[in-house]
Amino acid sequence: MSALTRSLRSPRVLIALVMILCILCCAVFAGWIAPNDPGDQNLLSILVPPVWAAGGDPAFPFGTDSLGRDVLSRLIYGARTAMLVAFFASLGAMIIGTVLAHISGYFGGTVDWIIGRLVDVWMSFPPVILSLILMVGLGVGLDRVILAIILVDWTRFCRVLRSEVLVVTRHDYVAAARLLGFTHWQAIAREVLPATLPLLITLMSLEMAIAVIVEAILSFVGLGVGANQPAWGQMIADARQYVYQSPWNLLLPALAIFFTVTAFNLLGDGLRRTLDVRLSESGR
């Protein structure tokens, strides 16, 4: 694991981890940090501007939305939604993609062909379109969003990891493990998988960024986590209708998404540079 400790010294990874920690804190301690209940409607004070703008109310630091709900509290609770989706969706996609990639790359032959064609068909669907269609079938809800992202994005892991597995399987130490009496599954789990781990971790952090965006998109379109769960995409959709009255309501959740996505991308980029042997050798 020396590669992992080395990557912890990379400034990109460090900055990214600090950013992610901030968002995680918001997500975990939302109940303590948020000044108001995110679902509380104050119909007497709707579309209040943030405190730094004229007419702001200190009770609502970032203002209120069209139903008089506190924007700051909704932003903080939205972080919880985003992080839940980011973590579980990328985990699920990673598991399906990784298992299929290892089976495909290790065994080759017919299995490889079938999985390869399955990925081809899946990837000829534009991801946004496929996730929308899946949401029609699954219905709204946090778990449905996670499931939809898993069902769309497993191919990202499968395609990239398969070629890596293909290379690793050819190594002598895998053949040696087989000679020692390892079964195929033992060889995959103990010899091949550890070798693909750096790539896997990198892909996972990039997938988290994608999951955050997809969740925002689905919530924006109204097919996301549902009306009762605060989500950044939903806040944007609401603010889009009142963009002249309260442009800040549009900008703040957009910035939250940007901050989160940048953090995960930065982490992925930093990990890729430090973990990927081929990349660090060539200097790029």
Place this chain on the structure above:
Amino acid sequence: MIGIIVKLIARRLLTAVPILLAVSALLFCVLRVLPVDPAAMSLPPTATLAEIEAKRHEMGLDKPLPEQYFIWLTDALHGDFGPSIQYRRDSGSLVAATLPATIQLAFAAMVLAAILGVGGGLLMFRVRGTALEPLTDFASILLLSIPEFLWGLILLFVFGVLLQVLPFTGEVAPGLPVPHITGFLLLDSLMVGRFDVFLSAAKHLILPAVALGLAFSPTIMRVLRSSLFDVYHEDYVQQARLRGLSEGRILVRHALKNASLPTLTLAGVQFGILFSGTLLVEVIYSYPGMGNLMVDAVRNADLPLIQAIGLTYCIVVLIINTLVDGLYVVLNPKLRLR
């Protein structure tokens, strides 16, 4: 050379057929296992169970799934996707009415993405090794983190709301006539000689196209830069330098030409994704294209329309990928010889 390109495109189209069949089957299955009953939806809420059953029979929903798929597929091949449940019009004609607007937007965005991507890539390559390099590096990661969805909102906020210099709703200013000849509004307005309509349509196109173009340029930038790095290790670049050619000439005449191939391969994939990216941008800017129609259909569980639009997206993406492959052969002399 044209013969080779035609042959290649024909081969690509042949492989596209099984993919399209599989895609349509997948689309059909996903939408048929839904807990939505298209028969009940197309009848008034007062319909009796017997009426719904009769409608199910009429729509063929009581047949086994493979048979239903086969019927739908043969109809679809004849251009008949079945009537939309909410509009009570043929889904195919609804798609055909909105597709040109989406193509127009995607095309403008592709041109922008290519210009920004190549320009940015060259800039990033020129500042290599200087103090500016980490800056451009960081900028490219930042740009990479802004999807078309966020660009759309940011541009809407800055240019539409704060500065109020550009319109951000619809395809053309309200009140202006929308001529219908080819469906491409920019073209049609010129054909009927309405320059005011053309100007308004062009203005309305700026923000969505820039949002989409900006979102897809950083990938092109980064690939172009790294392929330029690779090319600069080649002997012919050293040789050109020994011959005394200026750095600018080496970059444009020798390096850029060779680095454009891997960039184009990636750009092709990107353009396919860009086309589906129009969906969100259309929703944000209320642009009357296929994306808005899709979201509308999805919200109302309008199955025939969803199927028609979903398939259209897949077909357009496949066509774009095939065209890029053809272009690849045109640019790569090695492939031409085979």
